[in-house]
Amino acid sequence: MTVLLRPQALVDFKPRAFQMLIDGRWMNGAESMITERKSPAHDTVVSHYHTATKADAERAIAAARNAFDKGPWPRMSGAERSNILLKAADLIASRAEDLAFLDCIESGKPISQARGEIAGAVDIWRYAAALGRDLHGESYNTLGEGTLGVVLREPIGVISIITPWNFPFLIVSQKLPFALAAGCTAVVKPSELTSGSTLVLGEILMEAGVPSGVVNIIVGTGPEVGAPMTTHGDVDMVSFTGSTAVGKLTMANAAQTLKKVSLELGGKNPQIVFPDANLEEFIDAAVFGAYFNAGECCNAGSRLIVHRSIAEDVVARIAELSKRVKVGDPLDPQTQVGAIITPEHLAKIDAYVRSATGNGAELAHGGAPLDLGSGQFMAPTVLSKVRPDMAVAREEVFGPVLSVLTFDSIENAIDIANSIDYGLSAGVWSRDMDTCLRIGRGVRAGTVWMNTFMDGACELPFGGYRQSGLGRELGRHSVEDYTETKTLNMHIGPRTAWWMPR
Template sequence: MKHHLMYINGEWLGGDLEKLDVINPANGQIVGSVPIGGEEEANVAIDAAYDAFQTWSQTTAYERANYLKRLYELMIEHRDDLAQTMTMEMGKPINESIGEVTSAAAFLEWFAEEGKRVYGEILPTHTTSKRLQVWKKPVGVVAAITPWNFPAAMLARKMGPALAAGCTIVIKPSSESPLTAIKMIELCEKAGFPKGVINLVTGSSSKIGKAIMENEKIRKVTFTGSTEVGKILIEQSAHQVKRLSLELGGHAPLIVLNDANVDLAVKGTIASAFRNAGQTCVCANRIYVQSGIHDEFVEKFSEAVSQLKVGNGTDVNVDIGPLVNRASLEKVSHHVEDALSKGASLMTGGKLITKDGGTFYAPTVLSNADPSMVIMKEETFGPVAPIQKVETIEEAIVLANDTPYGLAAYVFTDSIAIGTRLIEQLNFGIVGWNDGTPSAVQAPFGGMKESGVGREGGREGIEAFLESQYVSIAIS
């Protein structure tokens, strides 16, 4: 077992601190440890980032792009090693981990180029004695708080635009899966980023978070996680009016209409609902199928789900890995038991899988779901797909929008007219139309309502790390 360190101002530190073990959820084995840092370590990292910002912000977009491109190349070169680390620490099937590392690297490549496309403006003037301009400037030191379920992609999606814009960064990875982030920072060091530009602190979320929110040198916080924590950050940010980007919880509806291609809908629904064992914020959490094809869809979907292989993610043939911890296992079990007690029918799955001491749950399909069930209202974050029959498109829209969340939604219909009108009425930031995996590097990712503030990725992704400065020049 390797004892990893924190990275602050170009040095690996924290060897004298108490350690936190990182557990492989597939077998309960310790795969590494990290230092338990707190406010002191966070503030040292923030000071380093603040000092480095004075010079990093003055480099050209081309210089910053070269660093990011070198990091991109290193991530592709070390893709398999990064993927193996990810699978070992959080259970994701190895093929999904490889895909995530590739996607994470693509974010770095994208923003390396997007940093060169940060344009100011020359405004039309109201008088001949002035010239009006808008300049774009980096917002300052950024704190990035990343989740356990996509430890590489979420870090790259935050780090890439921040560095490309001229910001420096302090990273707090999840304690459930910090090793992937540490591996990425090792590659940052190899890529030659100047000291202090990139810093990583592991340990106590509450103590490190306290330092981030109280230190005036942090001008922006970018966070992916639960809506409950996001609301706390909004309150804490008010004291210094820190800028926030928040990608929060979801409870994605998936609608299958009578004219849909059933086989395509089954394939797309599985891709959405069971990716990473259902542990994604954009998973299809509740499925609404129109009555005309309901029975056919349920039969084909249940049969396909029953064929998914569960096991240790290091096996290339595994489709479903473990849940991240025991608490997640208990939550999934509760959601399924509640649904069954209220009249849901178990089509497949519905049980814990005892295997090698891991936290496995069988991929599950429930039919006859209804709004009284907890699973139709709360995010499950597990491999469970509840299905409710609907009669009309209007009914599906009402049910889909009946949630405080608005991150992702999915629609399966072959009608351009129906699909267009339906999507116009869905209050979600991301919609997959006949597509169970709509995320893309070049597209804005984020939600409406309680699913967050701001967008990551795409052309909009870098704007969150920039300030607009208006300049009025008086001339004689």
């Protein structure tokens, strides 16, 4: 039986009240509307937000535009911007517990995991600060004696940054520091479900010395606030993380003014395991990959593609380990799987499982929501005998649900892995590196892990193929994504006239 940790009441807890940050000032929304956020684990109101309207979005865009066109930030040296970002990283580290607590109670993620995410974000901010000093163009002195070419990298301008609810602080940290390092200004819209830590980041950036108007943070819905952020003529680029469906809408909106777009979207990520793999390590990685962040993760290893000869043993061992997974109160440091973000999302996850079992899949473990007295929780679930054509094997469930499929050959495994619309990440398990490399070359995904899963480093680019998105985050080229290139073609000496008198 899965270990259950019942949520404890938030004794003497007072909800946090937040305003929005526009042009260096904290202010109410134009219509003074308030959004309440309840903890998905405790059924307690934990945050109040001033909800932005289209008018607020336009004010924030205007502030970012003015800060870019007339303010000091784009005109600072790389070293000056880098020093401010390093100070921000130090301040994030000093407020790590506050940030982790906000992400925990608003998203339902385990507090131990949230602490790890904040630590990872600090590392990213420091890495971005270093890249900001190294951003440079090119020169060409090989074009002939009369020509010198210089290619500049200039900040692209105003960036609209739209982030999801599943990794509130980590994902904004995969975007904003790189945009700032390049010299851009930004309007940031976190999810209205988990905005607290991003608004605290606004406090941190002001304290670190980021000038007014460079970073503006507003809370609101996609139709009301996201739409102007993706269509407005004063926005030069959109960086969005979220569902593929909303990503397509974002791209269509941005196309009206031909903005640059960076999209990190959905995934249905396979782990392919061969009979010669270290099964003990694989079983642990399979359970981690499926249940990390309650499966509410674009990188979740939600598809196991297992060689037919070991499938029965693998399913039994995964089901056995799943019984030991601790589900419950996100504030308990022992919790491994926390709450599901909303009741509606829990119902969606449950519907996927019921559809699969109704179409021939078998439950090896879990399979139903859990009643812990408050909040919404889903049992870690293992489905065997899943066919590639089933919805649970093709669509992003975004919950702690693991689908097990089987294969007979390397070619068969690659075909199954590539048979869906997504291509974010994948894993392969084999002691034979030739096998790993064949899978790594054959699977169409932005990241392929070999004999591990969901490892990461900010030096490595992250992003997907096909409907998993456009562009890459992290890595040393991430700052360059927020720039335009400009060619300076310089002529030396007298120029030959086109029209010569005869």
